[in-house]
Amino acid sequence: MRLHLFYDGTGLRDYASVGSGAKVVPGLTSETYSIQQPYISWTPWKRDPALQGFPPEVALFADMHVGSCWPMRGWSGSLGIALARPAVVTSFAIDHIPQQLTFRVDIAPRSGQLWGAATVLPTTSHDFAKTLLVYLGDFAFDIHSGDPCQVYNVSENILRQLGDRRFVIAVLVIGNNWGNDDFTCLYRVRIHSDN
16 A cells, blocks of 8 residues: 555644544634625515634644635634544644735734643533643744644653643644734644654
């Protein structure tokens, strides 16, 4: 079998892939951006339709076509992911289309953090869930680098402290984007383990 045909550029399993069984955790995920479109109707019972962005699950697929992203409302927020399998998280990756292919550099994520939970979190309280999360690392996405897939390693110090702790949930927290107040586009998030 020609395995190179299935590699996604990292050569690592993606524990955040919908195709492998990962799911979005709604209680740990920000709202999807939508806009009201002007709508002219001669019938008074029709409401103005909203232009709804793709759901957050889109960020867990390997589709890098222009516009195939999850538009998260605002310049900061989060994406909660129930991993396909429990994993010792050693790195994570964020993908965005290259600067040359987009008219909207300002909507790319710029910086943030990855957090993990070793147990399933209650979905009723965002604040309570934060107390059960473990910090895994920071990221600084460089939209000007020309590299659409940027990989961030969990530091050796953190890996040593965590030992072989396996996480069932990962939360990518977007701290800011490249300048858009309305929304941030996440094309793809990947979670990797060396095990």
